[in-house]
Amino acid sequence: MPGDSDGSALVRDFETINREDIAIVGGKNASLGEMIGGLKSKGVVVPPGFATTSECYWNFVNFNNIKDKLGNLIQVWQSGKATLADTGKQARDLFLKGDWPVEAKDAIISGYRRLSKKTGLENIAVAVRSSATAEDLPGASFAGQLETFLNISGEQALLTACRKCYASLFTDRAIYYRQTRGFDHMKVALSVGVQQMVRSDRSGSGVMFSIDTESGCDKIILINAAWGLGENVVQGTVNPDEYQVFKPFLDRPGVVPIIEKRLGDKERKMIYSEGEQTTRNVPTSKAERSSLVLNDEDILQLARWACTIENHYGGPMDMEWAKDGITNEVYIVQARPETVQSARKVGTFHEYSVADKGQTLTTGCSIGDAAVAGRVCVIESPTDIDSFLDGSILVTETTDPDWVPIMRKAKAIVTDQGGRTSHAAIVSRELGITAVVGTGNATYILHTGQDITVSCAEGETGFVYEGIAKISSKTVDVSKFPRTKTEVMINLADPSAANRWWQLPCDGIGLARMEFVVSNHIRIHPMALVHFDQVRDDAVKAEIEKITTGYKDKSQYFVDKLALGLARLCAVAYPKPAIIRLSDFKTNEYANLIGGAQYEPQEENPMIGWRGASRYYSPGYKDGFSLECKAIKKLREELGFENAVVMVPFCRTVQEAIRVQNEMGNHGLNRGEHGLKVYVMCEIPSNVILAHEFAKHFDGFSIGSNDLTQLTLGIDRDSGTLASLFSERDEAVKWLIAQAIKRAREAGRKIGLCGQAPSNDPSFASFLVECGINSISVSPGSFLAVKRNVAAAEAEAKGTSGGAVES
Known part of the structure; x- marks a missing residue:
C-alpha cells in the first residue's frame, strides 16, 4: 500500500481502504475509501484524503496512559458518583493534554504531505472528521455525535485537530449515546479522516x-x-x-x-x-x-x-x-x-387523523407521519435540561447533538430552524418522535405550559394547533388487501401529502385536482400573470412581483409551479394513470386568487355559472388556460410523466367538447399524440343523455356524483337548508349513474366514479360494481373500506360466499 512502510498501520490513504475496514478506520472513512475504489470508474467524484487507523488511536491512548484513567472515570459515572458533565470534561482533557507518539505524528504528517503533493497545493486546506469504529452501522447512526473541523491548514494545526477529534469521542453526548445503545466505551476506537476541502x-x-x-x-x-x-x-x-x-x-x-x-x-x-x-x-x-x-x-x-x-x-x-x-x-x-x-417494514404504515383542531399557531416541515398532543416546554439551551419536564413538547430554536438527552424525553419537538435533513429531523426520526422543524417563529409564538397539538399527519407541512385535538390512528397492512377486477383508485390534490400514500396498492389516481395546486402553491390568477403589465392594483402587482421573484416572464412561474405540483402526484401513481382534472374553480373562487378580482364577474349562482369547459375557449380566460396546457405539456414531455391523463370538467355540450380540444391542440395537446388520453367528467345530465356522442371525442368518463346529484335534483350542494334532500343514493341519481355506465361501455369507453359517495358510504361501491363500472376513485382514508367492499360485491356477483376476484 502507498505511504511510509513504517506508518501504513497508522495511516491509510482512502484508495487503500474499503467498507470491510470499519474496524480499522470507522464507518465514515471506510465508506469514503469504498467510493473512491469502487465508484470512481462510474463517475462518482470524492475528494482525496487519508485516515488514521484504530491502531493509531490506541497508540495515542497507550502512549499517554489514558485507558485505565478513562475506565475509572466511566465506572464512577455509571455508579452515579459523578455527573456526566464532569466525567466528559475530565475524559476530554486526557486527550487534549496528551502528546503524540513520534511514529503516529510522523505518519500523519507524511499522509498530509502526500495529499498536498497529490493535489499540487502546499499546506492544503482539509476537513478533519471523526469516524468511530461503531459508527454508521444499522441502528447506530451516531447522528453528528463526534466533531468535525473544517479549513484546517498546516501540519501543526492538523495534529491539533486530530487530537480534538480523539477527545470528541468522549463528549457528553457521545458518552450518553453509547451508554443508551449498549456500546462498551472502552472498545470503541476513533479514526480521523483527513480530506481535501471543497471550496463550497x-x-x-x-x-x-x-x-x-x-x-x-x-x-x-x-x-x-x-x-x-x-x-x-x-x-x-x-x-x-x-x-x-x-x-x-x-x-x-x-x-x-x-x-x-x-x-x-x-x-x-x-x-x-x-x-x-x-x-x-x-x-x-x-x-x-x-x-x-x-x-x-x-x-x-x-x-x-x-x-x-x-x-x-x-x-x-x-x-x-x-x-x-x-x-x-x-x-x-x-x-x-x-x-x-x-428499517421499517414495507407494506405496513400507520394512518393518523386529527379532529376538533384548534387554531393553527405555526407550521413547518413535518418529520414523521404521526400526531401528538401535550404541554409545551420552551428550552433555550441544553444546559437547562433540569427544567424540562419529561413527556413535554420540546420547543426550541434549533438542536445539535448536545440536545439528545432532552430530545429523548420529549413527546414531540418543534424548532424555529432547520429542514428535513437537519439534526433535529434526523434524531427525531431515529428516536421515533414527531417533530415540526423550521417554523421560523415557534419560540416566539408558543410558551411554556401551553397545550398544543403537533400534527405531521397531513403531508410535508407540519401543523401546530392550539389546544388538545382528538387524535386517532390505525395500522394498515397493504399486503392483506384483497385483489379486485374493478379498479380502486384514489383522489389526491395536495402534492406535499402525496408521498405518504405510495404503498397503497391502488390502481392509480382517479382524480387529481389541479385547482388545489393553483390555490395553495401558485396563489395567483393566471390572467394576472399573462397580462401582468395590465394589473391595475399596485399592491397586487407588488405582491405578484414578490412571489414570482426570479421570473422575468411571470407566466412561466405558473407553468413551472403547476407542472411540478402535478408531477409529484403523477410520481406516486406511476406507471399507473393519474387523471388530472383541468381547473374547475367557480368565479368567486377564481376571484379570491391574487389579482383575480380584476378578471372575474360576479355571478348570482357560480355553481352553475362560468366554470369548467366554458372558460377554456372564452376570450376572458383562454390566455390563462394556455398556461394550464403548457404545464401539462411540460409535465408529460419534459418531466416524463406520460401516465398523466387530462380530464375536462363541466362540459355541457358536444360542441363545447370540440372547442375545448381545439384550444388544447393550439398549445400542443392533441388527443392521441404521445399517448395522450382525454377524459370528460360525467356530472351533467346532458353527459349521460348524449354519452354516445361524447364518447366520440373522449377516451373515458369519470362520474362526478356530487354535481350530478345537484343538477338532477335541482339542489345547490352547498345549501344548508336543503342538505337533508341532497343524496347521491336517490333513485333518480342512481338511474343516471347506471345509464352512464351502460352507455359508456357500449361505446367502448372506460368509465369510473370520483365523487364522494363511496368514500362517505363504502356500501355505495356495491351498487357501482353491480352496474359494471370500471373504476372507483376514493379518498385515501376510505381506500381500505371501499377495496374490501368492492371485493365482497364482486364475490357476490359471481355467486360465491366470499373471497376476492382475481384481476
Missing part, C-alpha cells in the same frame, strides 16, 4: 438521501442545499432549499425528472476564516436568499450519483455533497446507510 464556502453544500425521509418512498431522491460550508444544513441552523428527483426517469434521454424545487430562506452561510476560528457564519445576501443553490444539471448529477451509490451498497443511503465555487465541480464528501426508513 464560495458555492454551496448540503445533504442527500436516496429515499424519501418521511414516507420511505423508494422512488424519490431528496436533496437539501444551502450556501457555504455544509455544517449549517447538517446542524439545522438554516432552512435550506429542497429538491426532489424521480428515480425511474433518471436514465431517460431528454427528460428532467426534478419534481420539486422549494426555495429555503438560507439566512446565513459558513465561510472560511483566518486565525484560531477557521470558519465563521455570515448573513447571506438578498440575491442568495432569493436564489436556488443548485441548477438542474447539478441536481440531476447528484441524483444519478445517489442511485449509483445506493446500488453499490445495496440499500438506501444518506450522503453529504459539496460544490466547489472555484471549479464549479460537485463532490460527494460522505455516504452512510440510511437507518430509519430502511
